[in-house]
Amino acid sequence: MLETSARLLRLLTTLQGRRHWAGAELAERLEVTPRTLRRDVDRLRSLGYAVQAFSGPGGGYQLGTGSELPPLLLSDDEAVAVSVALRSATDTFTGVSDAAMSALVKLSQLLPKRLKRRVTALQAMTVSVGGAPVVPADLLVTLASACRDHELARFEYTARGGAPQVRRVEPIRLAHAGARRWYLVAWDLDREALRTFRVDKLSALSVGPRFTPRPLPEDLERHIAESVAGGVHTYRARFRLSGSFEALASRIPSWLGALERESEDTSILTVNAETANGIASLIVLWGFGFELLGTVDGAGTEEVAQALEAAATRLQAGARTLASAR
Structure with missing residues (x-):
């Protein structure tokens, strides 16, 4: 037995x-x-x-989908709660988003239709506060399933400042870059190249039929990290950090920027953002000692430096306020 x-x-x-x-x-x-x-x-x-x-x-x-929820030791209410929680975890908690998405794909495959309707209704009536675009969980589930099952994807994609274009791709991976930013890494059939697409810029998605996956490049993980960290940004600033590549790599998430080895004791971090203040916020947030080397193309270096000085002034003023109150 x-x-x-x-x-x-x-x-x-x-x-x-x-x-x-x-x-x-x-x-x-x-x-x-x-x-x-x-x-x-x-x-x-x-x-x-x-x-x-x-x-x-x-x-x-x-x-397939059963007429009743299989025996997972969950009641209907518990299954709905778990599904909603997983959808929130995919864009809320750093470090667990990939596991949450994998679990959400499995649970969505098994949920009866009556429970799927409850989850969809609850999600539709939930307001998410924040500046980043919210990606529908159903869209993420469909893309994750297409990656897993090797199904072709066809969608309209709107790049910055452009008109929507139809893209046909072989999905490979979903990548999460914090602040609810999701990216699809795929082989673009029309451009015959590896491409990274922001999921919130994607619409009119259809999947199928299945395809035979092509051999993946050896540096796929690096390509994903660099694409997600780079994206399309106005500012790309380089910083020298004190610390070996090995010590810093475990502390710096891939979405923050591209980390390079400079010497045994120093590393170079390239941080990307749409504004100079965004650059300053990101580098200050993680608490590393740093030296600004300039922007990648030289343009905007002075603006980034001024944003860092302004951030330092605000931090010092805040600290003095506490000290004077004692």
Whole structure:
């Protein structure tokens, strides 16, 4: 009995890993016979999991939406609460957004329609206060699923100051850059190059059919970090920080800027923002000792320096206010 239960858990976890599994491939992955696989699928169905079977060429198994929420030890109210919390976590908490999105994709796949309607209604009536654009959670879930399941994506994309353009891409990853900024990293089929798209600039999304993923470049993670950190900004300032690359890399999030090794004891951080005050706010926020080297292209260096001086003046004035009150 224990062996059967463990096998069912493995089957359920594997089915949640991607949208569709060929029968032979799934049996091989689980190291069981096709007959045992069919019996285990029937057991999952008896527990409330809507496992769909497809025959013929390209057939296999797929975990679908059930008429009832499968036994996750959650009531309907708890499932709605968890879904809403996960949607909030995707753009609120640094360090857990990727895990929250992964969990949200799995939960959204299993929620019955009646609960999905409740989640959508609650989300629509919730006001988020902040300057950054809010990306609909359903859009993020669709893109995350397309990345996971290797499905083509077609959408209209509006770059800064331009008209919407239709883009056809092979989705690769979703990247989060703080302040509710989400980016889609994808292979642009028309431009035949790796591109990064701001999700809040994306509309009229449709996905499918599936594609065969191409080999990923070895420096994909660096490309993502640099693209997300760079984006399209008016100011790109370089700072020298005291500390080795290894010591600072674990403390500086990728969305803050691109970190480079300069020597054993110093590193160079390139910070990007739309205003000089934005540059000052970001570098001051993280509390590093720094030396301003200038902007990347030389333009706006004086404005960044003035913004830093103004920030220093405000900080000193605030500290003196407390000291005088004692």
